[in-house]
Amino acid sequence: FFRRGSSQANAISLPRPHGKSFAHRSELKQAKRIVVKLGSAVVTRGDECGLALGRLASIVEQVAMLQNQGREMMIVTSGAVAFGKQRLRHEILLSQSVRQALHSGQNQLKDMSVPVLEARACAAAGQSGLMALYEAMFTQYSTCTAQILVTNLDFHDEQKRRNLNSTLHELLRMNIVPIINTNDAVVPPPVPSSDLQGVNVISIKDNDSLAARLAVEMKVDLLIALSDVEGLYDSPPGTDDAKLIDTFYPGDQQSITYGTKSRVGIGGMEAKVKAALWALQGGTSVVIANGTHPKVTGHVITDIVEGKKVGTFFSEVKPAGPTVEQQAEMARQGGRVLASLLPEERGEIICRLADLLTEKREEILSANRRDMELATASGRLSQPLLNRLSLSTSKLNSLAIGLRQIAVSSRDSVGQVLRRTRVANNLELEQITVPIGVLLVIFESRPDCLPQVSALAIASGNALLLKGGKEAANTNKILHQLTQEALSMHGVKDAIQLVSTREEVEDLCRLDKLIDLIIPRGSSQLVRDIQRAAKGIPVLGHSEGVCHVYIDSEASIDKAVDIVKDSKCDYPAACNAMETLLIHRDLLRTPIFDQIIDMLRTEEVKIHAGPRFASYLTFSPNEVKSLRTEYGDLECCIEVVDSMQDAVDHIHKYGSSHTDVIVTENEETAEQFLQQLDSACVFWNASSRFADGYRFGLGAEVGISTARIHARGPVGLEGLLTTKWVLRGEGHTVADFSEQGSMKYLHENLPVPQRNLS
């Protein structure tokens, strides 16, 4: 568990000449010894100079949690000044009011003001209260604390440094959380300034450099420096171009422009970066983050330790590849060129990719074998998942066939004119199809997704970020290389990027400035997680497929049995498999009912009874817990309804608007059902399993959507397109069309070339 080979707990040494900090955020999970530095903005309230109790409590909770995981936690805190100021102010007001009471009649009460409080006095007065508060809070987590007061000078005295070092090690050994503060009462008098937000206070030097010194001295793995800034920006925050730097490398320092007026003078950004770089050079990884943001405070420390993209991470090791933000930018640029190619050129790229899948079959299958071996060895994947991971010559062949179909349909996608209007003389409007922009496709296990989704993106002129599962890393890598090889033939290699498996899905879902649409392909759980995590980016897909088959009183026996069998048993784990069978009341105890039940028994389908169905039976199977269950297995619910209308109501109430089926010979009943039912797919006398892009003749699908806007049902190429409006005039102005103007709106529809929807 210790990262460094032989960490000698009590060794006293100067900062190592060149320690080894973590190269990537994902490694921060391994941090054993952590210092959390709380800037004064974190510990004190924003409006006044009292302590921000809720924030402190949450920080204590996170530190205690990490401590309970077996990590060695230290806190470097501010706040004694604020605590003491609150206290001293109160004392002064009291003594003033007593004095004024003695001079009553002079009516000076209104003018009563608090004099400038000396920071060192405040700190001394506040230190005891602050420690008592920390102790009371940590006690709730059965965690002991210890107070350490130091000055920067203490580090210069070899003896003091050695004593401090061994004291801290001893405390950590006993699972005690040292809480370290500067011993302000004995430092030189500070200069007055208006640093802290309360005005009548003299600030003291922030504790950035103290935390950095301590981190290096104690060979700390990770220093988390919390203040009220999000992290390090490449330009002064608030300017047009300012971007938060996710990972900062020491060599990049010259690329930063610091603001001329840093809001916090001492302890400002430059000082923070200096301290961070010092710690980094000493072998400690550093993250600078905002500890005051109300939404993230609750998790900021644990999120950082879990490797999430919070604040700015300082790393000495510059990774070989581009960051995901750079990849998204490259993809967008490449995508714009891709969209401007001729349709035939996009088709050629897809055909070339299809060829490569055959030509490079051996390389692909060998990479896939490596993934399969690793997955089998780890034993983490179930047999169905292993099947999905595995590629074969026949899988590659059918993939190539599918790709060639997409190449054909790609001819009529981008740049199609959907509508043409003559708005006025010489003013013509067109609505044309354009790509959506940058797509992020997140897929699990199945590496055959990669060329399929890539082909759809190429056909629709979209840029694409691909995020595959770790288990298919080798296969995905070679398939992506082949895709880029195909793209290169028209100079758009960058339009499709493979995102490192190290990137967290949750972090990607937050890149709303870079990504236009997320398409998750995987389990319902994956989809739900992504829907929750996506901030301002639409997610195409569905998280539930509670599909119904309704057997009407006028159903044909054969069709009913066949459709129920196909809908439930063909592939029970599919989202378009039947979950609930609705049976018309009149059919109970008729041959059609008996045959369906017999078939389900033969197929070993476990039956759950809906409440009404159960009430009809003497010996009922298990009653369902919920009528909204997606079993995803050889299980289903059976419920009784009074009529077609009753079935529609049931489906509206308990269904997920995915795919629902009626089996009946009565055309009128069927048409009523098809009309009334508000689902993405409504079928008459056909299996629910037909809800699929390929079976619908869309060539391929990126998924099935149960959203009500944009694409609905199986989504093919068209779901990856949006439109733009192009208006061509001759200097037309709106004023020309006013009552006094010379022009009139014509709004004549002009013929549009018929689209080929194949």
Add this chain to the structure above:
Amino acid sequence: FFRRGSSQANAISLPRPHGKSFAHRSELKQAKRIVVKLGSAVVTRGDECGLALGRLASIVEQVAMLQNQGREMMIVTSGAVAFGKQRLRHEILLSQSVRQALHSGQNQLKDMSVPVLEARACAAAGQSGLMALYEAMFTQYSTCTAQILVTNLDFHDEQKRRNLNSTLHELLRMNIVPIINTNDAVVPPPVPSSDLQGVNVISIKDNDSLAARLAVEMKVDLLIALSDVEGLYDSPPGTDDAKLIDTFYPGDQQSITYGTKSRVGIGGMEAKVKAALWALQGGTSVVIANGTHPKVTGHVITDIVEGKKVGTFFSEVKPAGPTVEQQAEMARQGGRVLASLLPEERGEIICRLADLLTEKREEILSANRRDMELATASGRLSQPLLNRLSLSTSKLNSLAIGLRQIAVSSRDSVGQVLRRTRVANNLELEQITVPIGVLLVIFESRPDCLPQVSALAIASGNALLLKGGKEAANTNKILHQLTQEALSMHGVKDAIQLVSTREEVEDLCRLDKLIDLIIPRGSSQLVRDIQRAAKGIPVLGHSEGVCHVYIDSEASIDKAVDIVKDSKCDYPAACNAMETLLIHRDLLRTPIFDQIIDMLRTEEVKIHAGPRFASYLTFSPNEVKSLRTEYGDLECCIEVVDSMQDAVDHIHKYGSSHTDVIVTENEETAEQFLQQLDSACVFWNASSRFADGYRFGLGAEVGISTARIHARGPVGLEGLLTTKWVLRGEGHTVADFSEQGSMKYLHENLPVPQRNLS
């Protein structure tokens, strides 16, 4: 500020026979005296029995804030048991380990267990620590606290009750927050149970009834009872049909089904409801809410006081109309019938509404005059807003004309076949247009929105919830009545509902189970607020319109001047007005440049210089703060670019993808611009002001969308439609198409009736 006429602070009386609680959540803002009751689940952590410090700190913060607003706050708390248990457990473990150390060798260390702790002892041991914690926390907000220990029995003794009452009044008078707990040490011994989540503890009666008694005794306006349940459900939570009750009326009590196994025995839901009804009868309003939910804890108390829909509100006064949830349900039902009408019938309804606007002109204008008078008297609306609020005969006439146009286009909306495919023999697939579902349109000031949006909803078969501004309440009311009158002719009156002005927009945006699409019509701020508040519901619209006009080196002088003038000055507040003028470098100090500047000066447009433009000038106007500014006034930014390509890059970087214009005589340059630029509307030699549904010939618009999926640019009828897939077979199953099956996919495109896009 006191709600009740003459609240005699020291009057001692039995609970008033029938006090007057608040009728609606929106009145809770007026609550002067508030009791916050913290159940043990709120005060203690979920996993163990320590205190939940973060939660407590946040509660203290909210209570202190409300206290500082001049309200009289009281807290009824639990938690002493948990605090004491933590402490006693520690003591016991210590003494046990000492004992075991004396008997070493018996190796009993593993079996060391904590005996059942008597709750009363725990409470006594914990009370002092709990109070110290509250005091430390409240001190941070300069708020004093006082401890009160009572038993339920104290209320039965007239003398004790009188003493308690006057003590509490005295404390409130001195701005002290009384913190009340049951005096558990002196109550009868409780029965053992496993109520609290820690197992080895004997629970004590929850403090629901204590809080209710106290509330009535102290004539409290509002009792906020926080526990770990969301509120009151109509069925046991977790069952399929369980719905959280927003507002509960005493008469509704029989409609509740309590769960057979309430998780928390004593202090369970029935007891909470009983206590709440008791308080309500005594004149205190009650809200039961979850105080443990991590996302809302930070605001739960202040949100309740601000009237937001949190938990269950107990009210004695049942409002006349339906709740907004009921309205949404009625609208959905009505909408389904509306969608199933014939297109001509929907057209008839719209024409009838157009007729009514003329027939009932006098009533409408008179209602509008009342709104205008109220608005003028209040002085809260600026002149432009007053103009938007005001209706006139001519406005009504052009409204009626617009409606008749919508009626015509409504013929080709719902049920249009977009695609037909013969999947196989006798298996036919259709993709048809269907309504989106339930729309929520939120609009400010302009009451003419109401009939317009209603007509679009009717034409597209959508249900509609309308939420207008308070300032137009009278006008909206009559316009909505007329809409319902028109809808009645085909029995679909309920499809369009007017939401009470009392409902908070933020609450409506959370109704993701009831609403499918939100369309805000109003200021950018309104749109941004709604985008932020909408949880899981798509929002159609745009929050920014940073539109550019680029003057190419080959532009015509006349066209350039006309287009810049129209784009900026025709209606500067519009979202499609120009904000940034990009000028080709070669044009600087040419006649075209001078004429544009002269025109802008004449029109009194304030000019801001982009950084490059400023660098070319000796005496530059103000340099822009940001190149992304939407001025929305007679102001604009001017910047210099090197080329068309440079202009495209600038717009991609700083624009909002709304509408951007090129002025040039070079067709090739123009087509490049139109092709490359990634905005919803791209124009050549035409004013940006043409970006508008009516000017585009869409008949009317619900707004302009800058989203990349679904509708983009001006959105008319089509943006209110989605599709569903209808498959008609003869018992087809997917198995028939397997390798062993008898059928083959044909995927033949069948002719589709050409849509009339007028």
